[in-house]
Amino acid sequence: MASRAERGRRALDAMKALGFSKKEVTPVLRSLLKLFDNSWEPIEDEGYRALADATLDARDRPQGPEHGSHRPRMVASEEDHYQPSASLVARGGPCDLDNETEAPRVKRPRTSSNNFSADHSIDHQLSPLSPLTAHEMARKIMDEDFQQAVFLREPKPEPDMDAAQSLHDVQVGIVSHMFNASSSGAAGPLALRPPNQNQIETSGNKGRPVQRCGTRRPSTSFIEPADSMGKQAQNPESSSDHIAVMHNTRTGFADECRHEAHCLHTEIASSTMGEVKMSIKCNIDPSKFCMLSLEAVFRMVEDKCFRSYESLPPNFSIGSLINEICECVAQLGNDHTAEYNIQSDSVDNGRNLQNEPMMNGAALVEPIACISRGGRKYKSAEDSWILETSDNSQENSMDAQHLALSHLRHAHNASDISNGEEKVRIPVVNEFGSEQKYPSSFYYIQKNLVSQKAYANISAARIGDEDGCADCFGNCLSAPIPCACARETGGEFAYTPDGLVRAAFIDECFSVNLFPERHHNFFCKPLERSRNEAPPEPCKGQLVRKVIKECWSKCGCNMQCGNRVVQRGIECNLQVFFTQEGKGWGLRALDELPKGAFVCEYVGKLLTSMELRERTSQKAHKAGYTYPVDLGAYWGSEGVLKDEEALFLDATIYGNVGRFINHRCYDANLVGIPVVMETPGHYHVSSLALFTSKKVEAFEELTWDYGIDFDDDKHPGGAFQCLCGSRYCRGRKRHRNRGKAAVRRSS
Numbered sequence: 100m101a102s103r104a105e106r107g108r109r110a111l112d113a114m115k116a117l118g119f120s121k122k123e124v125t126p127v128l129r130s131l132l133k134l135f136d137n138s139w140e141p142i143e144d145e146g147y148r149a150l151a152d153a154t155l156d157a158r159d160r161p162q163g164p165e166h167g168s169h170r171p172r173m174v175a176s177e178e179d180h181y182q183p184s185a186s187l188v189a190r191g192g193p194c195d196l197d198n199e200t201e202a203p204r205v206k207r208p209r210t211s212s213n214n215f216s217a218d219h220s221i222d223h224q225l226s227p228l229s230p231l232t233a234h235e236m237a238r239k240i241m242d243e244d245f246q247q248a249v250f251l252r253e254p255k256p257e258p259d260m261d262a263a264q265s266l267h268d269v270q271v272g273i274v275s276h277m278f279n280a281s282s283s284g285a286a287g288p289l290a291l292r293p294p295n296q297n298q299i300e301t302s303g304n305k306g307r308p309v310q311r312c313g314t315r316r317p318s319t320s321f322i323e324p325a326d327s328m329g330k331q332a333q334n335p336e337s338s339s340d341h342i343a344v345m346h347n348t349r350t351g352f353a354d355e356c357r358h359e360a361h362c363l364h365t366e367i368a369s370s371t372m373g374e375v376k377m378s379i380k381c382n383i384d385p386s387k388f389c390m391l392s393l394e395a396v397f398r399m400v401e402d403k404c405f406r407s408y409e410s411l412p413p414n415f416s417i418g419s420l421i422n423e424i425c426e427c428v429a430q431l432g433n434d435h436t437a438e439y440n441i442q443s444d445s446v447d448n449g450r451n452l453q454n455e456p457m458m459n460g461a462a463l464v465e466p467i468a469c470i471s472r473g474g475r476k477y478k479s480a481e482d483s484w485i486l487e488t489s490d491n492s493q494e495n496s497m498d499a500q501h502l503a504l505s506h507l508r509h510a511h512n513a514s515d516i517s518n519g520e521e522k523v524r525i526p527v528v529n530e531f532g533s534e535q536k537y538p539s540s541f542y543y544i545q546k547n548l549v550s551q552k553a554y555a556n557i558s559a560a561r562i563g564d565e566d567g568c569a570d571c572f573g574n575c576l577s578a579p580i581p582c583a584c585a586r587e588t589g590g591e592f593a594y595t596p597d598g599l600v601r602a603a604f605i606d607e608c609f610s611v612n613l614f615p616e617r618h619h620n621f622f623c624k625p626l627e628r629s630r631n632e633a634p635p636e637p638c639k640g641q642l643v644r645k646v647i648k649e650c651w652s653k654c655g656c657n658m659q660c661g662n663r664v665v666q667r668g669i670e671c672n673l674q675v676f677f678t679q680e681g682k683g684w685g686l687r688a689l690d691e692l693p694k695g696a697f698v699c700e701y702v703g704k705l706l707t708s709m710e711l712r713e714r715t716s717q718k719a720h721k722a723g724y725t726y727p728v729d730l731g732a733y734w735g736s737e738g739v740l741k742d743e744e745a746l747f748l749d750a751t752i753y754g755n756v757g758r759f760i761n762h763r764c765y766d767a768n769l770v771g772i773p774v775v776m777e778t779p780g781h782y783h784v785s786s787l788a789l790f791t792s793k794k795v796e797a798f799e800e801l802t803w804d805y806g807i808d809f810d811d812d813k814h815p816g817g818a819f820q821c822l823c824g825s826r827y828c829r830g831r832k833r834h835r836n837r838g839k840a841a842v843r844r845s846s
């Protein structure tokens with residue numbers, strides 16, 4: 100075990116590599132150690148992420164005179180306009196810096212055909228998101244062999260800049276090679292000034308400041324006509340670069356605000372060589388600016404997003420956002436779907452999307468969900484009403500906004516309710532031709548969304564390095580001695596080599612869920628009492644649940660490892676169907692399933708109990724359902740959660756196919772088991788996975804015991820009227836008991 104001094108030195112070294120000085124890190128490190136009870140792990144986790152974040156936060160805070168002078172500064176000179184990021188230099192990143200002191204040179208885009216091999220296919224370059232953290236993603240972007248991908252352009256004052264002349268433009272660019280050279284050869288060689296002149300030119304702006312004054316403008320989407328590109332082609336300076344400016348958006352403010360770092364200029368350009376370049380330009384005051392690594396910037400933006408937005412998917416990262424942008428560029432560019440641009444604008448302008456044609460080329464059934472951005476009801480072109488939202492709920496209107504915006508991608512598709520989100524198609528059928536043709540609208544998500552408050556609670560619950568198996572290789576299940584990932588399940592993996600949960604494990608989980616009183620409870624730590632508070636209630640105990648821990652990215656094994664079942668997603672053939680018994684829609688498997696087979700996760704939006712209460716009370720007088728699942732204490736941070744912080748999964752608006760599983764008392768054929776696994780974002784949460792508790796016949800309805808309290812008359816939807824049909828139905832028993840009591844009273 101390294102000494103405290105040694106760990107401190109390592110932390111300072113790591114921060115130094117990110118451009119933080121010892122002076123600014125030391126007090127932050129001390130505070131963190133105090134905060135974490137002198138525990139180093141949370142500080143060292145994820146390459147000292149907490150420390151870097153906290154140091155950045157400390158920088159952001161207003162500083163007293165004694166601190167102000169410590170801010171890292173960069174002295175601007177003619178030759179040395181900014182300080183290169185040490186981490187980029189060290190990694191030999193795409194800045195391609197010759198050495199640390201020399202101003203970075205912009206790497207020239209590859210333009211000669213021998214630099215551009217045919218195997219730079221679109222699949223290779225725009226591969227679907229793999230489960231990487233933002234940092235890994237950033238590194239991946241940098242490391243891809245085909246790119247001068249992320250580069251920092253040396254700024255130069257532009258000729259007619261006046262007062263703003265001393266400000267620096269920092270340009271962060273992304274270059275993707277998107278097409279084979281042959282695919283776009285017709286467009287002609289065009290546009291930007293050769294990069295070795297270290298100056299950016301946008302279409303029609305040669306030699307002029309790229310930053311325009313004026314009011315903020317929403318981005319517009321257009322592709323410049325070929326002749327405007329053609330004119331640039333005649334520019335002798337640009338003829339060798341083969342870059343054509345296609346799209347130039349400005350979201351800048353007036354000159355007076357040029358010193359605001361958020362003055363933006365974004366542009367997109369493509370070359371005949373199949374390279375698309377997007378760049379963001381912001382103006383900064385060089386006297387206060389110190390260049391950080393792009394990774395640090397990504398991290399900060401992600402943290403800001405998590406703090407600012409009401410909810411974000413757990414796998415949200417700037418890296419994945421950039422990848423999404425690349426995918427959209429490729430898709431739009433290849434499909435020539437100009438009408439999409441019109442549609443995008445219609446979203447921007449707040450117009451109702453209902454009459455717009457659908458875009459993605461999939462076989463779509465009529466849209467049944469169209470909601471205005473304000474969350475009000477609209478009728479679709481097909482005259483079907485949509486999802487119920489609460490007008491006065493900010494959260495719901497945000498959900499509704501998402502739903503409206505997601506309409507382009509997520510209109511109901513009867514041949515696949517997941518709209519391609521899952522690996523398998525999940526069709527919808529109604530064999531009874533009854534009132535409902537399709538389930539009511541919701542937003543299909545494959546992984547849980549996390550509300551801001553819930554995020555705060557789960558962010559403390561991370562998988563630690565010690566919970567992985569870095570030395571494993573291939574398939575952990577075939578290792579002679581089970582690795583650390585089996586610790587959670589008593590040293591034996593929960594899964595069999597056939598990918599099923601062991602029968603004994605299933606039986607125990609089933610029993611814990613149904614007969615909690617027969618199983619162990621753990622007791623909370625005594626709560627600290629603040630001066631004016633009433634004494635805390637003694638803990639009544641939390642149920643000790645069985646949990647499966649799957650392997651994760653820090654494990655040496657591969658994705659085919661037998662201890663990665665849930666994270667591979669749905670693999671069995673499922674169907675959403677309309678039930679006969681009046682339960683609405685249900686879920687069934689089209690093939691026979693053995694005991695212990697993974698069916699799906701129950702996916703929804705992760706809320707605290709307080710948030711759920713608010714949501715439920717707003718919905719109480721409306722028809723909307725809520726489908727909350729109590730996740731209990733095992734999901735939360737390692738400490739004890741207060742009641743209002745307990746976590747629930749709500750699949751009312753966001754959900755996956757799990758939201759169609761109906762309840763059955765006692766003899767349900769599914770059991771819910773918490774599975775701890777990594778999510779590609781910054782934190783790790785459990786998921787609630789549903790496995791078969793017995794053999795299930797093809798076309799048999801899949802059911803799950805919700806553990807409903809049938810006597811809860813206070814539930815906003817009223818007491819649950821169970822139609823499960825089980826001979827052990829708790830609802831029927833309750834009716835019988837009530838009936839007997841009534842007879843006794845009357846006699």
Ligand SMILES: C[S@@+](CC[C@H](N)C(=O)[O-])C[C@H]1O[C@@H](n2cnc3c(N)ncnc32)[C@H](O)[C@@H]1O
Nearest residue numbers: 682683684726758759760761762820821822823
């Ligand atoms: C998770 S959803 C299941 C899907 C739902 N049937 C649908 O059409 O969307 C839960 C809701 O389904 C209905 N439901 C589920 N199981 C039921 C049962 N055993 N008896 C009656 N209604 C049931 C209730 O309305 C409940 O609020």
